[in-house]
Amino acid sequence: MTATQVLTELDHAVGQCIPPGTAHAVSVSLPSWKANVGYEEGEEWIMSKMKNGYPRLENCGKKLTVLLCPLLIGSVFINCRFFIHKSIEAFAAAIVHKYGKPGEQAILFPSHAIASRCLDFFTVHAPSISSKSLRIVDLVTNPEMDKTGTLTKVPLRIAAVIFPREHSGIAKTFWQHTGDGVSSRRAEFCHKAFNNGSLVKQNSASYDVTSIQRPCKGPRRYQKTTSSEQNRTPSLPRPNEESLPPDAAVLDGPEYTQFVEERFGRNLDMSFVANAKLAIRRRITGSLTADVELEEALEMTEDTGHTRKVKGFSENDVYLHPTGMSAIFNTHRTLMAVRGPMKSICFGFPYIDTLKILQKWGPGCLFYGHGSSEDLNDLERRVKQGEKYLALFCEFPSNPLLKSPDLQRIRSLATAYNFAVVVDETIGNFMNVHVLPYADVVVSSLTKVFSGDSNVMGGSSVLNPRGQYYSMLKTSLSTEYEDNYWAEDAIFMERNSRDFVSRIERININAEAICQVLRVSPQIKEVYYPKYSPTRHYYDQCRNPNGGYGGLLSITFHSTAEAVRFFDVVETAKGPSLGTNFTLSSPYTLLAHYAELDWAASFGVEADLVRVSVGLEDAADLSGRFERALQAVASILNS
Numbered sequence: 102m103t104a105t106q107v108l109t110e111l112d113h114a115v116g117q118c119i120p121p122g123t124a125h126a127v128s129v130s131l132p133s134w135k136a137n138v139g140y141e142e143g144e145e146w147i148m149s150k151m152k153n154g155y156p157r158l159e160n161c162g163k164k165l166t167v168l169l170c171p172l173l174i175g176s177v178f179i180n181c182r183f184f185i186h187k188s189i190e191a192f193a194a195a196i197v198h199k200y201g202k203p204g205e206q207a208i209l210f211p212s213h214a215i216a217s218r219c220l221d222f223f224t225v226h227a228p229s230i231s232s233k234s235l236r237i238v239d240l241v242t243n244p245e246m247d248k249t250g251t252l253t254k255v256p257l258r259i260a261a262v263i264f265p266r267e268h269s270g271i272a273k274t275f276w277q278h279t280g281d282g283v284s285s286r287r288a289e290f291c292h293k294a295f296n297n298g299s300l301v302k303q304n305s306a307s308y309d310v311t312s313i314q315r316p317c318k319g320p321r322r323y324q325k326t327t328s329s330e331q332n333r334t335p336s337l338p339r340p341n342e343e344s345l346p347p348d349a350a351v352l353d354g355p356e357y358t359q360f361v362e363e364r365f366g367r368n369l370d371m372s373f374v375a376n377a378k379l380a381i382r383r384r385i386t387g388s389l390t391a392d393v394e395l396e397e398a399l400e401m402t403e404d405t406g407h408t409r410k411v412k413g414f415s416e417n418d419v420y421l422h423p424t425g426m427s428a429i430f431n432t433h434r435t436l437m438a439v440r441g442p443m444k445s446i447c448f449g450f451p452y453i454d455t456l457k458i459l460q461k462w463g464p465g466c467l468f469y470g471h472g473s474s475e476d477l478n479d480l481e482r483r484v485k486q487g488e489k490y491l492a493l494f495c496e497f498p499s500n501p502l503l504k505s506p507d508l509q510r511i512r513s514l515a516t517a518y519n520f521a522v523v524v525d526e527t528i529g530n531f532m533n534v535h536v537l538p539y540a541d542v543v544v545s546s547l548t549k550v551f552s553g554d555s556n557v558m559g560g561s562s563v564l565n566p567r568g569q570y571y572s573m574l575k576t577s578l579s580t581e582y583e584d585n586y587w588a589e590d591a592i593f594m595e596r597n598s599r600d601f602v603s604r605i606e607r608i609n610i611n612a613e614a615i616c617q618v619l620r621v622s623p624q625i626k627e628v629y630y631p632k633y634s635p636t637r638h639y640y641d642q643c644r645n646p647n648g649g650y651g652g653l654l655s656i657t658f659h660s661t662a663e664a665v666r667f668f669d670v671v672e673t674a675k676g677p678s679l680g681t682n683f684t685l686s687s688p689y690t691l692l693a694h695y696a697e698l699d700w701a702a703s704f705g706v707e708a709d710l711v712r713v714s715v716g717l718e719d720a721a722d723l724s725g726r727f728e729r730a731l732q733a734v735a736s737i738l739n740s
């Protein structure tokens with residue numbers, strides 16, 4: 102679906118998927134300022150229309166005031182309306198129906214290890230819950246249904262945490278912050294297997310399931326499949342059944358080694374999975390940039406012009422995760438495992454869940470919300486006085502103010518005073534900026550511009566082989582890393598990312614064109630974009646020779662009324678997320694910080710800020726849309 106089709110077909114439908122008709126969309130239409138406020142207030146006229154939702158979008162109901170964290174006050178959790186895909190909810194309900202009791206719910210994870218961490222989270226934050234009320238139900242492949250052995254090529258496993266319904270806020274908080282819940286595609290696939298008897302409770306299986314439960318040994322295990330496997334032609338599965346309610350869906354399903362790759366209508370089977378993951382990892386290294394079919398891509402020689410310039414770096418240093426938050430959470434968890442529990446540093450105003458991870462797991466964090474030189478001065482004073490830290494986490498550039506931290510100075514301090522550096526490059530992306538030399542670990546949400554199509558989630562963590570903790574991290578990951586990236590998601594991600602390079606080039610151009618329109622308008626108070634930021638020189642220190650400034654920008658207005666008018670009339674899709682192939686606008690602060698607006702404002706993130714993720718539309722057409730929206734703002738001032 103083209104960017105123009107998204108806008109045309111969306112038709113401003115509240116609560117519908119973006120893109121329209123996409124079963125596993127990662128954004129949802131909230132097309133007016135009123136709709137966004139209504140969602141955050143939990144108003145029925147909005148909630149009743151929500152067909153989909155951003156995976157970490159939550160609201161906390163009416164008249165809630167929380168100073169720092171909208172989900173946790175001390176040890177009290179608020180039962181927010183956090184969106185979980187209907188396919189996941191339906192599968193969880195089926196598991197509770199079979200293995201639970203009245204008044205219980207389940208939350209689903211791809212491995213027993215993650216489910217165990219969820220139980221630990223319950224224990225810490227709700228110690229009054231009886232241990233008998235919390236349990237894990239492990240579901241594994243039924244060997245009686247797998248006579249050919251084909252099912253175990255892509256292991257079917259689910260770990261369900263069953264808990265009292267009144268404590269759902271704790272479960273959802275763990276899910277939200279860690280990003281480690283099952284994907285909607287995994288849930289659909291495994292639900293069918295569950296109903297057909299192909300997925301059974303672990304203790305009812307007649308063989309040792311440790312072969313499909315154990316952590317894998319990391320990316321090095323991937324190998325190319327044979328040509329005979331790649332040329333296998335599977336039969337077509339049933340059409341997409343998204344429109345059916347969960348209890349009405351037909352769950353006899355396709356053969357479990359086959360499915361339709363929806364976007365391209367091409368049949369793919371599970372033998373493609375390892376190769377798809379290998380191609381993704383090579384794209385992340387920069388060594389694979391060609392927009393070609395998978396088999397051809399894996400035969401190509403390395404693109405040395407785009408490969409990240411760090412001695413010894415290879416695809417074996419790239420690890421895939423089911424989401425970007427999972428990459429961040431597990432990087433933090435691994436660092437604590439190899440270095441011991443210490444406070445971390447959150448430098449700059451981050452995406453909210455990054456801060457929550459550092460606050461809720463481990464001894465806490467030192468938060469520098471401005472990400473300024475003065476903040477680095479304070480950090481230097483602290484470490485010189487002997488304070489010890491696990492790691493510094495930052496975004497490059499930050500969301501939503503697009504500030505770039507001084508990575509050179511951060512790296513110098515980290516080397517001198519022994520803390521790790523973790524850089525989230527999601528917004529800058531590795532085609533535009535080269536941050537790996539300054540980091541021990543680089544993380545990214547592949548859900549965003551790497552995919553572009555807003556229909557699949559994924560994340561990555563990249564180790565710097567020259568980093569001071571490389572050997573420790575590599576050793577730990579060789580035994581502890583779990584490849585929980587679901588097969589179908591990997592195949593969609595590989596397909597979507599083939600034209601990543603050309604898309605980035607066009608998005609860079611389009612974003613600058615929109616900035617030119619906005620920066621000369623008297624209706625605009627401030628344009629936040631790396632090229633025009635006071636921190637541009639820090640960005641340019643890391644910018645690749647042909648790199649641009651990315652596709653994300655934010656704007657503020659002189660009054661709330663002007664911000665509301667602009668947002669309501671601007672001709673783009675409107676909803677959460679970023680990095681989409683189509684331009685997507687949102688009142689970011691309302692959605693991310695509705696319960697803590699004053700706190701966000703104290704770090705320069707205004708309540709009326711509008712964030713724009715620029716897409717692939719024609720630059721002149723986009724400029725015209727924004728000019729018309731600005732004219733509408735001017736008209737209310739003149740009336």
